[in-house]
Amino acid sequence: MMCASHFRWMSSARSEAGRVRDINEDACLDEPARGRWAVADGMGGHAVGDVASRLVIEGLRQLPDAANRMTGNLAQARVQLLSANQQLRDEAARRQVQRIGSTVVVLLACDRFCGYLWAGDSRIYLCRNGQLRQLTRDHSHVEALRASGQLTDEEARHHPAHHIITRAIGATDQLVLDEDTIEVADGDVFLLCSDGLSNELTDAEILAALVATSPFDCRRITDELVDMALARGGRDNITAIVVLAEDPLAADKTLLNPTS
Template identity: 35%
Template sequence: MDGRSGKAATASRSASQATPQRRDRAEVRSVTVTQLGYGTDTGKKRRRNEDDYVVEPPLFAIADGMGGAQAGELASSLAAGAVREDEGAAGSGERRVAELIQEANRRVYERSSQDAAASGMGTTMTVALAGDGNVAFGHVGDSRAYLIRDGKLEQLTEDHSLVAELVRSGKLSPEEAETHPQRSVITRALGTDPDVDVDTFSIEALPGDLFMLCSDGLTSMVEDDVILRCIEKNRDNLQASRSARTSESRSRRRRSTRPLAQTATARSTRTRWTSSTACRPSTRWSYRPATPSKRSSRLSRSAAPAAG
């Protein structure tokens, strides 16, 4: 973790176990999405956009595909489609977003296994669900979720990437990670195995909070302070804020740029929780068949699809 995330270390736990414990609260309140913006941009070097996103309040998602030919575009489209088709089945919060991501993984993996042209494809995915007093997140890969609160930008998710692991272990500095030759290698993605570990956590939503989901094309191009400045300057017009960010991204470097996928403002409609803890420890839901057939989970956006 590069120090910008305030999230506690993850805890491993099987999906067959009980649901995560919730903080006790005297009353239930809802989270209302009062404003949102979204958009995508291919950038200057790529002919295709391998990102896809979902804006179906109270459900939001970003997927960033990878693979040869059009496989990355297909992977992100399949994953986003799984989320769009959600009909609000039983369950809520972290369990629901984990199940959505598992279904997205199943679709990408099955297509990759059955279609030689799509073999080796994968995608990141980050999902947000506004619910009773909080926003639940599910996360796989290096597409990020951010919280803008009280004039500060906080990274909520931990990247599942090689350089992020090296930074967390103290073997690499955040500055070194920015130019590391393997900075595009991710260690967890949808579609590489029949099951996937999903990190989940919940954030208490306060009045005026703004949540942002984005692919690495934004965060690898634009510094945090620039992102925050653009958002705060255009808070009343989130589409304009998105345009400013993508324009800044394209002007800084002449390389592939992925989009800011969506922005949402969450406002509480009743008294907020008395707990001062904004971010719960993350739970890793592990869905594993009895005898899974594992393939390598290390993917690079620049790598050609693997054989078979």
Template identity: 40%
Template sequence: MSRKVVIAHGAATDVGQVRKVNEDSHVAEPPVFVVADGMGGHDGGDIASEMVIQEFAKLGGTHYVSESGSQAMVEALQAAQDRIVAFALEQRSRGASDYQSGTTCAAALIADGGSSPLWILLNVGDSRIYRYFDGTLSQLSRDHSLVQELVDSGQITPEQAEHHPERNVVTRALGGMAPAVPDIFQVTLPVGARLMLCSDGVSGMISDAEIADILAAEETDARDTAEKLVAAAVEAGGRDNATAIVVDVMGLTEENPYDSEQQRVSMEQKLGVLP
């Protein structure tokens, strides 16, 4: 008998105090949750991020197991990449020779893991996925950015990375001619855990300690928590668009694959499980 996760979720977004257009896009359509950050300064960043969301939104309302869930996410990402590249080529063919568009992607999908639900996570770029549980905040995704590479090589510290002049330079994104190579991995989340996906307009404006403090407020529901994260980022300067999705793991329920006890007994007798 499989176990189904019971969740509550909420999302918020804000254009911020500097930019005129919100190039972030998001979707929260169980079992899929996605934040995409259109690359600032590029033409059509909002179009690119919306294309990502449109492709991943097609996964909403569908049951997945581990293998099918991972495949569906990779296919959605590739479909978005193909659309973004095709749109850019079309714009250039019409005379916009320097047209560029790009976006990040951070995604989570709930899949049936049998004894416990699996969370399939995917990211490209510097939009992040965090887990908060039992008083501890963990960054589950790894930034695809220049400063992350400098941190990994020991050239700068994580603290220096927060203020590095090239902290917004990403090393992977959708929209370029090179393949959009994601990190994709699976985790289990215990009851009481919070999953948070955000654009760097949140994680780049408030510290991990501030994020943890906001997520720690158990009396605040997922939607209000997402709104507080975005509001804090805007209040801290709002130099970029800010988007956050919060998903709370509320519990687990037993999911009986049979419509009735009579059906279960009949099937198990046919299989030889029961006399």
């Protein structure tokens, strides 16, 4: 049974190779009608990262329609990602390379809730009431240093080891995924992105793009974010998905109780 969503979902995705790399090792999933979105970033410098990210995304695309319980949806996604991990480990062994890997971040909508799970440094941000919040925490060497107080936020942003991640699909035999859920509010905007975007833009710049005047246009905002990252140098592959949640009941209340 497909999960009945209380919200109307609109979204837009864009993925670019950037200005330095020849191959786009990012891949993404943008399915607002099914309430699922994902970004995967093939591990730079490793063999066939584009193959890894596509395998992860195609596996998520083949998930059955969501059940009416968020826990079940997250469990299905987790099983699929564990399967992708094993496939990438097997492929690395077949090619006789150390690893073929990809980050992943997945957002799933069901009723009044979103669930999300991730491995690596691709991110989900939430923009609510003009405030930006990073929902995921990077699985990276630099984030571990920042979290322990050894680096400031500014030092972490410019640290030369910011590309070293500590978890990824295909990196090890045993995949560890983090997950969480959040109750959705009318007007919530989610941003899923690879580090090619978050490494180029500050939180303030991301927030400024997501706080748009009415009517909200997912495509325009996605383009604005990616274009800004390209203008900064586009030193990595860049992927962004902008997702808007609208509560029909809140809209109906506005129509029934117009302001004077």
